[in-house]
Amino acid sequence: MQNTTIGVKVSETEVKLMEDNTYFQAKQIGERIKERRNELGLSMSQFGERMGVNKSTIQRYEAKGIDPKKNYLIISLADALDTNAAWLRGESDDRSGDTISKCKMQIDRETNIFLDILEQSDLDESHQLMMTSIFNCFTSMFGIATKHYDIAMREVTRIEDDEGLKTSLMKYALESGDISEKAYRQEMEQPVDSYRQMVDCLLHILDNDGKNHIEELFEIRNTARQRLAEKTTPVAP
DSSP, X not given: OEEEETTEEEEHHHHXXXXXXXXXXXXXXXXXXXXXXXXXXXXHHHHHHHHTSOHHHXXXXXXXXXXXXXXXXHHHHHHHTTSOHHHHHTSOSOOOOOHHHHHHHHHHHHHHHHHHHHHHSOOOHHHHXXXXXXXXXXXXXXXXXXXXXXXXXXXXXXXXXXXXXXXXXXXXXXXXHHHHHHHHHHHHHHHHHHHHHHHHHHHTTTSTTHHHHHHHHHHHHHHHHHHHHHHHSOOOO
């Protein structure tokens, strides 16, 4: 649902922000920005680097505040301050940041560092593209490893919560930790082995036969992806 005020469309969220007096005013949001920045031990310049703006812009944000209707800006500020938009607006007293937003911010930061290094290098365009492909390959392989880790940890939790299993193991002077460690290692064996193979390819990537090694790198990643898909796809009855 949208309302129209003097010819401008206003979202339902924005209308609520304007009507609900429990929301902070602009200057109060500025005070929270300053409070959180100081908690993190960031100077205005350091925080400006996180936001991609200069120190004077941060000074303005803190002194004059932010219009609570500027959702895009408040969300960006919350991410850079490792907090959440609801806390900045005064909707919540919980200042903890959204985990996914924190993860995204860290990944974006590392990606930007890689791109800065690439831009400052003397590599020609073909080699820059090659290194970017390798970077992407290792990143996607880490996603595969993360899924295996998720499966492993769920299995470890299941084993450690199984009281019947604990009782059975006691007869043989064993502990559930012995079983859970074995289950964990079995689950992680494949992605770790794939990483070993990929690192071996990386060591030879700039040899005269580098092109073949890049192709092998992606084959290793694709094989690991396929194995994970087969493992997580439900079997039809």
